[in-house]
Amino acid sequence: MSLSRTSPPLSVDKSLALLVHALEGDFASMSALASAAGLPLSTAHRLLTGLQRAGFIVPVSRGRYISGPTLRRLARPENETNRILMQIAAPILAKLSRRTSRICHLGVLEDGMMTYLIKEGDAEDHALSRQGMQLEAYCTGLGKALLAHMPEPQRNDYLSSGTFVALTPHTLTTPEALSAEFDRIRRSGYALDEQEILPGLVCIAVPIQLEGRVIAAISLVVTHKGGPVRPQAYFARLRAAAIEIELRLQPFSDMLQL
Numbered sequence: 001m002s003l004s005r006t007s008p009p010l011s012v013d014k015s016l017a018l019l020v021h022a023l024e025g026d027f028a029s030m031s032a033l034a035s036a037a038g039l040p041l042s043t044a045h046r047l048l049t050g051l052q053r054a055g056f057i058v059p060v061s062r063g064r065y066i067s068g069p070t071l072r073r074l075a076r077p078e079n080e081t082n083r084i085l086m087q088i089a090a091p092i093l094a095k096l097s098r099r100t101s102r103i104c105h106l107g108v109l110e111d112g113m114m115t116y117l118i119k120e121g122d123a124e125d126h127a128l129s130r131q132g133m134q135l136e137a138y139c140t141g142l143g144k145a146l147l148a149h150m151p152e153p154q155r156n157d158y159l160s161s162g163t164f165v166a167l168t169p170h171t172l173t174t175p176e177a178l179s180a181e182f183d184r185i186r187r188s189g190y191a192l193d194e195q196e197i198l199p200g201l202v203c204i205a206v207p208i209q210l211e212g213r214v215i216a217a218i219s220l221v222v223t224h225k226g227g228p229v230r231p232q233a234y235f236a237r238l239r240a241a242a243i244e245i246e247l248r249l250q251p252f253s254d255m256l257q258l
Helices: 010-024 030-036 041-053 069-075 077-100 141-148 152-161 175-188 231-252
Strands: 057-061 064-067 103-110 113-120 134-136 191-194 202-210 213-223
Touching (some): 010 030, 010 041, 010 064, 077 113, 113 141, 141 202
């Protein structure tokens, strides 16, 4: 009888079963490990060699293994958090960008800096931003949306320990001005970058919340050419995208680092 097209190759099944036994068991020899996995010794040896070569396991003694660098990297919580965020948000931001003809971003706060995880809608690279780029948080819409919702002790530490350089005449550079801005952001539900990092660049950003905590933010670039704009006109569509992301993140709440 032929195998179903959806059935994984038997070698994959055997490798995964052996991986679980190797990491969860405590065996005195490779023969004992092979026996527990229901495999001939030669097959177990061949599969373990492949798992070791790929970095999934590292031998520490005969028959005993620990998780290798590849497995640890894939399982690292902070990477998994960002990976899930990106996978969930990407199609939603792509749709928002198409409907508004504007550049959209997803960002997170890392060590007081704002990191771009996604950039959608800028095929010609007009905007300053790049996926993976870090910028100062205090002068970006995404960064201010995230800072405004930090726990108060951490936010106060940020305000008291930072040096806030004026990148444009519009940049907020004092703890008092930034604190007032954070209060406004929490009341209104959105943050603005009104030419604070680059002349002519105007953005609106809203937070992404899960389990009562802000874990990311999304933004929409209203213009990068200057001129009169009203970024608040995009708030409803941006907030609707944030709500959709939040709803799709719910099943992963126990996996995300909160």
